[in-house]
Amino acid sequence: MSYDLIIKYGSVVFPYHGTVRCDLGVRAGKIAAIADEIASTAGSQVIDARGKYVFPGAVDSHFHVGIYRPHSEDAESESRSALVGGVSTLISYFRTGQHYLNKTGLYKDIFPEVQQLSSGHFYTDYGYHIAVMTAAQLDEVDWLVETAGVGSFKFYMFYKSLTLSADSTKGSAYTMAENYDLGHLYELMTRVSQIAAKHKDKARISLSLHCENPELIRVFIERAKQQGLTGLKAYSEGRPPLTERLSVHEAAILADATGCPINLLHLSSRDALQAGIDVRRQYPAHDIKLETTLHHLALDHEELDRNGIGIRGKVNPPIRTREHSNFLWEGIKNGSVDTVVSDHACCGEEHKHENDLWGSLPGFGGASILYPVLLSEGCHKRGVSLQRVAELVSANPARAFGLYPRKGCIAIGADADFAIVDMEKEQPITTEACFSAQDHTPFEGFMTKGWPTHTIVRGNVMLENGKVNDRRLGEFIRRPVALHENAA
Ligand SMILES: [Zn+2]
Structure with missing residues (x-):
């Protein structure tokens, strides 16, 4: 042989x-x-x-290639960066509207363009989740699954405010959609549920949700401004955990009504994860997966404000405090969290304005530290097993998004994707070590x-x-x- x-x-x-x-x-x-x-x-x-230790290559199932930079260029630099963190496959979100390709229309026309901009530009294997933004795109769900090779969709609960805002032209200019609301979500869940049932013997087809409530955010941001709060503390109080909790319950009620498999993304707080656990208990027949991120596990906004990272750590949902991250770690240990992701969105300092917290763009990169942060903070510091880490960043996301057992699996016939890890190698996270086009990292100096x-x-x-x-x-x-x- x-x-x-x-x-x-x-x-x-x-x-x-x-x-x-x-x-x-x-x-x-x-x-x-x-x-x-x-x-x-x-x-x-x-x-x-x-x-x-030889781990299965990580499947980073929450990524944003091309959100703020030209698509091909971003694919090159950021998939390269992902290799540093042991990532061999990434699944990126794509949507029409502002940012990305800054256009709207049918995915039949736009997705081939995304494919063409992607081909030959990735260092890792990749796939796409698609956010269905317009009524016309609802009729493309079957085509996306059966022809285009897309097995998962997305809805942003907090974009509703953009359509509802007093200046409605501003709202629709962002989503480039007419009725981006719970009615649209209900329609989308119905479509996804039908196609998921049709192919349930082959793989899981699902809808991912960004759970924050826009009406409450409007009120709490106003309060934070009136109180004169600043920095990431202001950002967290302007979008408090209560808004996630409410939104998780709304999403779960509609998932129950439509039978749609769902993924609750980037749960940032005790309230959000507890809501996820509660709805799973409330609707035991339904398929509900819970995700959290590296930064919500590892970072604390009070420390970041003290260390001068401040606004560079702006992300949705916001970074919380230790009280919340400790609860997320409990979820890692007790099995309630299914996947851990980077939510990587390369966002340079030019978009983070120290004196304009609310106007700065949210997001930052993290794929290059996916295994390092989990191994360090999880295994070394908190006694999480190596096996559990392999499940959280590789096997579970591969199963949740229809890649298993080709990816996320060490077995004869599976793709030979690995991260070989030196568990004793110690180094601080630096911008340079991330190999990303992003010129800063909120993890700067993190051991x-x-x-x-x-x-x-x-x-x-x-x-x-x-x-x-x-x-x-x-x-x-x-x-x-x-x-x-x-x-x-
Ligand atoms: Zn994201």
């Missing part, structure tokens, strides 16, 4: 199973052998992983222990000891129907 690549002497972290000392053989981009020992002579390339030394995509070593392989060989992964028909 001969292999293109052999990974020897490592401890392999199998999701849902545990950590086992074994060798891995890779042929034609797939895992071809898992054994106590594979002879080095059988491989064209051999990686010595002695003393290291982390546990870094990928290698990131491997379909058997290709893309990151090796801080050096990136300059071949952009990332492929679009057609989910969910095509992927599973090919496998059968």
